[in-house]
Amino acid sequence: MKILTPAKINPLLYILSKREDGFHELYMHMLPVSLFDTLSFSKNNKKGLNFRMNGATFSASPEDNLVVRAVRLFEKAAGVTADLDIILEKHIPSGAGLGGGSGNAAGTLQALNHIFRLPSTPAGLLPPETLFELALELGSDVPFFLEPAPCEIRGRGEKLNPLIEYPEFLLVIIKPDLSISTPAAYNNCIPEERTGFPQVKSFADLKSHLNNQFETSLLSQYPLLSELKSLLLQNGAFGALVSGSGSAVFGIFNKKELQKHAFKNLSCLYPGEIFSCETLTTHRYY
Structure with missing residues (x-):
């Protein structure tokens, strides 16, 4: 299975206050854009998770990458073991404010939910509200990338409203x-x-x-x-x-x-x- 995960931009971004939980109260418009990373998933006969990234280097360990963190959260929530080879091809630059890592995390959650679906759960193993909770645990921008579309976002990233009439550019x-x-x-x-x-x-x-x-x-x-x-x-x-x-x-x-x-x-x-x-x-x- 291969998926594309988009970048994002924010034409409007206001920082309103710092919250007691350490996060910031925000108001922003967030739009997905046609700059993509690629994630590939293939089953590997019970050899555990094998993650590889091309196109970028990070000094942190693989377990700190948002893709691997998303896998671990999904495994725990769904009670499954991800015996998968996952390859991340990076095209979205890091440290850029384009949400590349957040998109990778959300795309991973959606892909795993599809891969591990059951005949009784054709839409996905976990319900949308559970995926949303996992996404928010991974990062404030991750919920947006579960179903990327122009959105008005409030709170720290957990309150999303679609922007239907937003101009395309x-x-x-x-x-x-x-x-x-x-x-x-x-x-x-x-x-x-x-x-x-x-x-x-x-x-x-x-x-x-x-x-x-x-x-x-x-x-x-x-x-x-x-x-x-x-x-x-x-x-x-x-x-x-x-x-x-x-x-x-x-x-x-x-x-x-x-x-x-x-x-x-x-x-x-x-x-x-x-x-x-x-x-x-x-x-x-x-």
Whole structure:
């Protein structure tokens, strides 16, 4: 079984307060985009879990990878043993604010739920509410990736509402040669209480309301991020923003010709990783 797990961007992100449980109260819009990692699952005749990753290196042990953590949680909740070879092909850069690891975790949960389904549970071994609980235990962004689609998200990531009329658009994403720790980004950003939030139903709304509160600290700490935003705007983007806690920066385009021209130009001008993709209205793993 092979699945694709998407990246995400946040056109709106507000940090409202720090909660007693240590997490932050958020309001954000989250959209899946057509930049994917690939996960392959194959049964291995009771040899246990064999996990391999290509396309990236991490200093942490395999057991700390979100894919392996998702497998272990699923095994415990479902009472099964995952005798599987799992190969993760990384294309989404890490430390970028694009949710690659969270998507890997959610995709793993969905794949295992499908692989271990029974004749009496054709939709999946575990019910959706149990998968959601496992996802939230793995990380605040993981529940979104269980059924990726444009969403308004509140709380720490557990309150999701679909955004049906969200405009679709094209993207150029630049990942500079630096990674930003999400906990460090939160520590440097001052929460700001607010109750009203803008609606986004058109390109005009999008342009007016693009906001990432992390930028209040990130842009002064990492001047390169401001330079990348300017570079995208100079090359035809009608808006540009740091994605999540960084360090990726995305530019928004509403015409394919402009996006293609910008991608070509920036690929020549900038030595970092550059991706051309678009927002998704939905994504299915299988």
